[in-house]
Amino acid sequence: MIRSVRHFAKVAKLSVLTGLVAGLSLVGSSAVAQADYPNKPIRLIVGFAPGGGSDLIARLVAVKLAPVLGQPVIVENKPGAGSNLGAEIALKSPPDGYTLFLSAASYTVNPSFYKLPFDSGTDMTPIALLARGPFIITTNKDFPVKTLKELVELAKASPGKYSYATSGTGSITQLATEYFNEIAGIKLLHVPYKGTSPALTDTVAGHTNIVFGTVASTLPLVKSNQLKALAVTTPARLAALPDVPTVKEAGYPQYEVTNWHGIIAPKGVPVAIQQKLNKAINQVLQDKEMEKTLTSDGLTAAALTPEEFGALLKSEIARWGAVAKSRGLSIK
Template sequence: MQTLNQLCRALRRFVLVLGFSSLAATSYTFATETPEQYPTRPIKIIVGFAPGGGSDFIARIVAKKLTEKLGQTVFIENKPGAGGNLGAEIALKAPNDGYTLFLAAASYTVNANLYSLPFDPIKDITPIAVLAAGPFIVSANPKTGFKTLPALVDFAKKNPGKLSYASAGSGSITHVGTEYFLSVADLDVLHVPYKGTSPALTDTVGGQVQMIFGTVASTLPHVSSGKLTALAVTTPTRLAALPNVPTVAESGYPGFDVLVWHGLIGPKGIPAPIVNKINQAIRESLSDEQTTAQFASDGLTARPDTPEQFASLIAEEIKRWGKLIKERNITLR
């Protein structure tokens, strides 16, 4: 019996030593990789929405280009849920070694003011780069007879509460972006939330609601076919695909600017050399004519900002939308 007990103790010691040796070997492998050597293995970009959407489209274009630039496979992992918050939480709780990144959309800065998040949307991130940005197209059902934004505004002022607008859901970026315009123009227009952009557009085209702030990719086909009338775009410059459609700023609201943007962030504390290497690869990718053309097909413009500029954008938009959400009493219901 004593011999058996001694044998068991010896075996346990062996297993422990083997385990510690394996851990040490693993730690050594990661410890010996310097930021200058990055990357030495595949990189994951988490997208907080389902495959096939706008965020997924942008992520896959960028992943392909980064794979070419960095010499390691960059792949997409879709983690939809909670308006993109699920994917953000997973990415931001990953090791800060640059191998797990998150594709943040403009809705990230809205969610920061509407959800109780398990992370700090500013302090717990490393901003890396803005990828692309574009406008909303302010559109109306043709049966309304509105040909310009001032015409819609004039009617809404004379008939408060008579018009309605569709959004992709309460608390969505389309909801908040529209409310921002209504606040600036001092209009009373009824909000009709839908479960996604597709049904919101369907009912706007059908005339159940009269107007919508829609992304270029989802709205332009309906404008081109005559099913919707484009009244304005929300960026400071006109959209190349709709050169005759003025901006909201040109339509009587100087300084008006609402962007639909996407960018890459990571967990807090990614070493600066790694951040700079990814940012540089993105900037080179965004200067590529093929990438520019792909973005343009979705109504987007490449926007190769620095990490510092992206950090400022996130902070400013969280503050901006937070103020609006309080003033307009916007909720998720």
């Protein structure tokens, strides 16, 4: 009996030692892997089709980031379900830093409209913010207003008579417009389209009256006098439209909406890899060619720490959730 107890104790001791050695080995391997990161190509998933604003930013960043990291950064387009398909693929990948996701402002809107197979606020590792820019509030060139105040007065006089176009129900532009409707106390009729291009085309043609458009897609139409710009949604004016006021300057100081892009990764990416990626991306954002390209699209580079970017994501998810709830918005 005593021999059996001694034998059991010896076996147990060996098991503990073996476990400790194995654990130390794993820790050592993990540390080596992090120090050696990256040692193979990185994929950057985009939840939209090729050719759009998110795709273009992703490819620009990928080209500049590859030589900094010493490995190729391969852009993969996984469009579908308002970018949720790509987000799911990325966030359910191993948290090793080799799969990243190009998140747009729509990422923080989607939880308000979709039943997602992941938690947008917690099932991710924030890496870096890339760029920020405004939406331009525009009307058809023949619409009988010259200022945002005049638009509000007209809309108040005839609630629900005038329409605004968006790229679809549940889009960031719908939330941005409804947020303004709430602050200004007006009611505009929502006309959703399957994409930005048809929304802009019908507003130019006069079939819809108003559109909150991105700079890249809307500025050329303003410059060619096909659309009339009333205001921009960020705190600062747009350099390409210096005479167009901000919404705050137009009389609505509490309104501010930014169109942004950033990079996130699956939950659990080691801090060392998170910090290395953030540092590399922020270095890329200082590139003169990068800055020039972003500026031409009405965007500005926006370097943040992972913690700052994470806080932004969570605050935006909360804000758009509140707007969707107060305005009774849903995808039917």
